[in-house]
Amino acid sequence: MRREFTGRHMAAILVAGFGVVIAVNLLMATLAVRGFGGVVVDNSYVASQNFNRWLREAARQDALGWSAGIGRGGDGRLLVTTGGVPEGAAVSAEARRPLGPAEARAIAFRRVAPGRFLSREPLPPGRWILRLAISAHGRRWVVEERLQ
Numbered sequence: 001m002r003r004e005f006t007g008r009h010m011a012a013i014l015v016a017g018f019g020v021v022i023a024v025n026l027l028m029a030t031l032a033v034r035g036f037g038g039v040v041v042d043n044s045y046v047a048s049q050n051f052n053r054w055l056r057e058a059a060r061q062d063a064l065g066w067s068a069g070i071g072r073g074g075d076g077r078l079l080v081t082t083g084g085v086p087e088g089a090a091v092s093a094e095a096r097r098p099l100g101p102a103e104a105r106a107i108a109f110r111r112v113a114p115g116r117f118l119s120r121e122p123l124p125p126g127r128w129i130l131r132l133a134i135s136a137h138g139r140r141w142v143v144e145e146r147l148q
Helices: 007-035 044-064
Strands: 067-072 078-083 090-096 104-113 116-119 128-136 139-147
Touching: 044 139, 067 128, 067 139, 078 090, 078 104, 078 128
Parallel strands: none
Antiparallel strands: 067 078, 078 116, 090 104, 090 128, 104 116, 128 139
8 A cells, every 4th residue: 555645755855865964064063163173374464464574584594404304203203304404493383183173282392412412301192283483594485394
């Protein structure tokens, strides 16, 4: 025996279908908001006014000819290998999580060999954005890299 397909059946299908779509959208929006740890810039207009200055600073930094490679040892400590950096340079960094709850750590380094610096403490596993700064003789060089 076949039952007749009525308007009530169609209404139930539409309500259930849209209910699933709305529930998935709410879930995804909630996950997106909880997973974003901060603000990219506080004021985009002010940031746009500084853009040309940032380009000039980047050109001056590139003219130094300094370079740095960042690696992570088995114990979680970071090893920075520099190139073209003068003797007596100081290395520091700030690590922050790109996703999830905001977490930031200041990282101190000590020189272990010419052009090689080792972090004093390990960095916990996971994804990090590392802002590395090298200072020597009144000049400063900064780079951001992602660590896995």
